[in-house]
Each structure stands twice: as C-alpha cells, then as structure tokens.
Amino acid sequence: MTTGLGTALPHLQDQDLIDRIIGDQAGRPGALLGILEKLQDRNPHKYLPMDTLEYVAARTGVPQSQVYAVATFYALFNLDPQGTHTVAICRGTACHTRGSRALLERVKLQLGLQEAADGADKLTLTTPDRRFTIRTVACFGQCALAPVVEVDHAIRGHVKEQALIREVEALRKERAR
Amino acid sequence: MTEKVKIRIDGEVIAATAGQTILEVARTNSKYIPALCYMEGLSAVGSCRLCMVEVSGVARLLPACTTPVQEGLAVTTSSEQLSNYRKMALELMFAERNHTCAVCVSSGHCELQSLAQDHGITHIRYPYNFPKLTVDTTHPRYVLDHNRCILCSRCVRTCAEIEGAHVWDIAGRGIGSRLVSELQRPWGEATTCTSCGKCVQACPTGAMAEKGWGVEEMTKKKAAVSRLTSMREGQ
Numbered sequence: 001m002t003t004g005l006g007t008a009l010p011h012l013q014d015q016d017l018i019d020r021i022i023g024d025q026a027g028r029p030g031a032l033l034g035i036l037e038k039l040q041d042r043n044p045h046k047y048l049p050m051d052t053l054e055y056v057a058a059r060t061g062v063p064q065s066q067v068y069a070v071a072t073f074y075a076l077f078n079l080d081p082q083g084t085h086t087v088a089i090c091r092g093t094a095c096h097t098r099g100s101r102a103l104l105e106r107v108k109l110q111l112g113l114q115e116a117a118d119g120a121d122k123l124t125l126t127t128p129d130r131r132f133t134i135r136t137v138a139c140f141g142q143c144a145l146a147p148v149v150e151v152d153h154a155i156r157g158h159v160k161e162q163a164l165i166r167e168v169e170a171l172r173k174e175r176a177r
Numbered sequence: 178m179t180e181k182v183k184i185r186i187d188g189e190v191i192a193a194t195a196g197q198t199i200l201e202v203a204r205t206n207s208k209y210i211p212a213l214c215y216m217e218g219l220s221a222v223g224s225c226r227l228c229m230v231e232v233s234g235v236a237r238l239l240p241a242c243t244t245p246v247q248e249g250l251a252v253t254t255s256s257e258q259l260s261n262y263r264k265m266a267l268e269l270m271f272a273e274r275n276h277t278c279a280v281c282v283s284s285g286h287c288e289l290q291s292l293a294q295d296h297g298i299t300h301i302r303y304p305y306n307f308p309k310l311t312v313d314t315t316h317p318r319y320v321l322d323h324n325r326c327i328l329c330s331r332c333v334r335t336c337a338e339i340e341g342a343h344v345w346d347i348a349g350r351g352i353g354s355r356l357v358s359e360l361q362r363p364w365g366e367a368t369t370c371t372s373c374g375k376c377v378q379a380c381p382t383g384a385m386a387e388k389g390w391g392v393e394e395m396t397k398k399k400a401a402v403s404r405l406t407s408m409r410e411g412q
C-alpha cells in the first residue's frame with residue numbers, strides 16, 4: 001500500500017513519536033481524537049502541522065479528508081503555531097454585555113494584532129514572535145463572573161481593562177528578565 | 178429482518194419491511210417526499226431537513242430518510258406546517274451561499290432550484306450571507322464552485338461509500354463549514370482522487386460540474402451512481 005505521502009515527511013524522531021502514540025491507541029473506536037490531542041500536546045508550539053496530519057492519515061488508514069475534518073471541527077485543535085502565552089477572551093452574550101469586545105480590542109491593540117478581514121466567529125491571532133496568542137471563546141460557562149478572560153489556562157473573572165493590560169505586560173516582561 | 182409491517186402514508190395502507198425507512202417505503206410506492214441530502218444507494222444523514230414528515234402520536238417532525246418504519250405507523254407527508262418548514266429550510270440554503278441561477282451550469286437541472294419552484298419560493302425572507310468563496314478549477318475535468326454548495330455531503334458519501342476513495346469531507350463547523358478534498362489540497366492535486374466523476378454526478382446543484390459546459394447545459398447522471406450500489410448488492 002502506498003502511503004500517499006506526497007510532500008515533506010515529519011522528522012524521524014517525530015515519526016517515531018507519532019507511531020508510538022498511534023500504537024497506544026490502536027484499534028480503539030474514535031482513536032483519532034486521542035491521537036491528535038496527544039500529538040498537539042507534545043508539539044512545542046501546540047499545533048498540528050500538515051505533515052503530521054498527513055502522516056497520521058497514512059499510518060492509521062483514516063482518509064486525509066476525515067483527519068482534516070476532525071481537526072477543523074473541534075476548536076481544541078490548532079492548525080497554526082500557537083504563542084507561548086494564550087489569552088482567551090469570552091465573546092458569549094453575558095461577557096459581551098459586560099464589555100468583552102472592548103477587552104479584545106484593547107489587547108489586540110496592545111500586542112499590535114489585526115483581525116483577518118473574513119470576520120470568522122472564532123478568532124485566533126498569534127504575534128509574529130510567537131509569544132502571544134489571542135483567541136475568542138464562545139462561552140466558558142462562568143457567566144456570573146462576566147467578563148471572563150483565561151490567561152494561560154487560569155480563569156479570571158470580572159476582568160477590568162487596566163488589570164488585563166497589566167497582566168499581559170507582566171507576561172511580556174517575564175521572558176525579558 | 179424480513180418481518181412485514183403495515184404502515185399508512187397519507188391514509189393509504191402500505192406493506193413494508195421492518196428496517197426500511199419511511200422515505201424508502203414512500204419512494205417504492207410512488208409517494209412523493211422531497212429530499213436533497215438523501216440519495217438512493219448512499220447512507221442517509223438527515224441533514225437537509227426537507228423530508229420531514231408528521232408521524233401520528235409524535236409531537237415533533239421526523240426526518241423520513243432516517244426514521245425506520247414500525248407496525249401501525251401513520252405518516253402525513255404534506256401539510257401547511259410541513260410546507261412552511263420546508264420552505265424555510267430551502268430559503269436558508271439560498272441565503273447561506275451565493276446561488277445565482279441565471280449564470281449556473283446546472284440551471285434547469287438543479288435539484289435545489291426545482292424544489293424551490295415546487296414550493297413556490299419567489300423570494301428569500303432572510304438576509305443573504307454573501308460569503309466570499311472560491312472556485313476550484315485545478316482539476317483537469319471538473320470544477321468545484323463553493324458558492325453553489327449546500328453541504329448535502331452527497332459527494333462525500335459517494336466518494337467514500339461507492340468509489341471507496343474518501344477524497345471529500347466537510348471541514349469546519351456551523352456557518353464556516355466547507356467541502357474539502359484531502360488536507361484542503363486543491364482538487365487537481367488530490368493524490369487519492371481517481372477522477373471518476375461520481376461526486377460530480379451525485380451533486381444536486383451546480384457546485385460540482387464537468388468542465389466545458391455553458392449555462393443550463395450540465396445534466397447529471399445521478400441514477401447511474403445509485404445503480405452501482407444495487408448492482409453490487411445483487412452480486
């Protein structure tokens with residue numbers, strides 16, 4: 001059977017890692033989700049590169065289109081390299097009425113990011129130096145704490161513009177130290 | 178699974194086999210239920226919501242293509258409620274993408290268009306979405322125009338279930354859903370595509386068409402694709 005691997009293969013040690021992860025999950029129904037989740041977690045930039053997806057498809061026998069469909073359906077999976085720090089701003093109704101749009105605009109301005117013109121409901125922006133990723137979330141389920149912002153997987157409630165800017169600024173200086 | 182059951186479709190008693198769906202029974206008995214995502218020979222997904230029917234004793238509407246028949250089932254295939262519901266479903270399909278019949282290769286042979294005509298749709302009550310979409314002309318023989326795609330997934334199932342190549346799938350979710358070949362590769366560069374063209378023949382609209390046809394010229398051979406499944410079952 002041909003693998004259908006037309007383009008570049010992942011590095012050899014990455015191939016080894018992928019093979020091991022696939023081996024752990026082999027034969028389980030819905031194994032693809034677990035495989036992709038583990039692979040993204042092991043990736044230094046927390047994303048699934050195209051060559052990885054292609055290799056997973058070839059190794060598991062799952063059609064490439066199906067691997068891609070799964071990877072794009074779930075908001076959990078990233079197809080682009082993520083920043084070291086992640087700021088997730090809730091754009092749900094409760095947070096919107098409590099001014100989450102202003103928070104998003106302010107942080108975008110602070111990091112010098114611009115929204116893509118297509119206006120997709122899910123927004124993910126990463127700074128060119130890959131230090132920060134800003135993303136929007138539909139709802140954290142913490143509406144009583146609106147507006148909610150998640151900074152590096154820690155939930156912050158009742159977020160004020162100034163407090164958020166200070167926090168992002170602190171993270172920015174962290175590595176400089 | 179050859180247990181015989183009797184059901185009623187619009188009052189008429191019809192003999193059916195347990196395990197068949199309402200839509201299958203209706204079609205074999207010349208009872209018309211509109212459907213777009215259903216195609217004979219493919220698995221049913223129940224995504225277009227046009228085959229919704231009323232079943233007595235059930236408060237909500239049920240999709241005929243995925244509801245199996247049971248002894249004593251009584252189905253109503255047309256009513257004012259169903260007509261309104263189907264109209265709404267069709268109008269939302271028109272509003273979602275850029276369907277411009279006047280310049281479409283499939284105009285006059287389009288299932289979406291003819292269903293709209295059947296339901297007396299003269300205008301769309303919902304604001305158009307006007308998405309910016311691409312046209313993939315990279316394949317030497319076929320074209321894919323996302324503007325005309327209704328995401329019925331008939332091409333996806335035809336390629337996966339009949340051809341066995343599974344070149345297509347639906348990526349993304351909700352309003353951002355798009356038909357993709359492989360890892361969003363251009364169709365012409367898809368390594369698994371056999372260029373058989375069955376997806377094109379299965380497409381109900383002008384989203385997939387053969388190259389070289391002008392407006393209103395593309396007719397599809399859907400029955401030929403459906404026939405492949407029945408031929409194989411007979412073997």
